[in-house]
Amino acid sequence: MGRFGPWLLWCILSLCLVPAAGAAQTAPIGREARLTPVVTAVKAVAPAVVNITSARKVAGRGGVGPLFDDQLFRHFFGPGMMEPQNQTEESLGSGVIIDGTKGLVLTNAHVIAGGTSIKARLLDGRVLAATLVGSDPDFDVAVLRLSGDGNLPQATMGDSADIMIGETAIAIGNPFGYTNTVTTGVVSAVGRSLKHEGGTYADLIQTDTAINPGNSGGPLVNLAGEVIGINMAIQAGAEGIGFAIPINKARRVVAQIVDGGRVTPAWLGVSGQDVDARTARYFGLDRPRGLLVTDVAKGSAAEQAGLRPGDLLTSVGGTELDDKDQYLGILRTSPVGEAVALAVRRGSAEVRLTAVPTAFSEKEAVAVAGERWGLSVAFGKGVAVTGVAPGSPAARLGLKAGDALIQIGGEKLANQAAFTRAVYLARMHRTVLVMIERGGRGYYARMGVN
DSSP: OGGGHHHHHHHHHHHHHSOOTTOOOOOOOOHHHHOOHHHHHHHHHGGGEEEEEEEEEEEEOOTTOGGGOSHHHHHHHOHHHHSOEEEEEEEEEEEEEEETTTTEEEEOHHHHTTOSEEEEEOTTSOEEEEEEEEEETTTTEEEEEEOSSSOOOOOEEOOGGGOOTTOEEEEEEOGGGOTTEEEEEEEEEEEEEEEETTEEEEEEEEEOSOOOTTOTTOEEEOTTSEEEEEEEEEOTTOSSOEEEEEHHHHHHHHHHHHHHSSOOOEEOOEEEEOOOHHHHHHTTOSSSOSEEEEEEOTTSHHHHHTOOTTOEEEEETTEEOOSHHHHHHHHHTSOTTOOEEEEEEETTEEEEEEEOOEEOOHHHHHHHIIIIIOEEEEESSSEEEEEEOTTSHHHHHTOOTTOEEEEETTEEOSSHHHHHHHHHHHTTOSEEEEEEEETTEEEEEEEEOO
């Protein structure tokens, strides 16, 4: 090519790179094309998502630390250095405004647990004080009321019964304090259960949408811009496994909290015990699991559904039962009045039943205390023992008429409602811790139950 070689090569390349006449040009993507369903859904819900800051008092230590916490160092340093010091700790979470006129915010109970002051920051920058309307840790649901004139945005509630597996799910919240963060994924499953220290959360939405600390209490949204769940937890040690409370369940809990300040526990009228290896073989199980029904209360939802003593309850609401504690945990998170499916083994047959839980009222609590523990009680300033059945667990413990019941399990019996909750939580325990007062002195004792 000689000395004309580079020039000739440049000409050839230039001709190849020149677009042909009339060739289509790529147009820039406009905003309308970028306005995807996810963007539209976020625009609809984000103004109603709030960043919740809850301040609480926690016990700290003086300057010497817990390493030196014994009587010798207490004497040396003095009580002021050794005693716990109150400190203020802040926790972050999310919430969603469900009623802009009344200023009601739906969030998780664990987000505001123990909070002495609560504030909510809106997307538009407003920071409003919040008061607690009520909460229920069994459902992990809390309701707040924001200060102000009530001129607030609110999210549209969806129908969690209409959720489709695989549909797009959007989480909006404040992970690690990063306000109004959006993550997307899909609904992985519904009807999931999640065990925790206090029991079991049942009937949850599972999603692979990223849910991080600070997302708790924020909304899970569908492509229609509707709230279908309230984000609550992730599976420890796993990626892409998060859980949300179905919005239908959350709304029923909210209604009870707003109307009465608390949630009425659900009651089927079943007493039972864990399954041993021998019983498991009798029912043809590969391992001990389920709840062996020992008693069904007269006129209860369980009796009306056809459940009988001797039945083996293997599943409640689609969740397979491992043991009695799981049954109690599932029932604690089952709304009153909502039908629940029961799977039962009756001898060699498998039976499917449907029961509608009723409210566990003070009447049921008094009846259970009498039948299960042999205690008759009366309510006044506290809870007084009025009678003890001969040969009952209460009699074997030495309780007698005139004693005052101060505590059952972890519940202090400040009123009749507290007594009802205490009986509900301890009704199937084999050992019940009680505190009684006799002659002006308090005693702790453990009551063994057959």
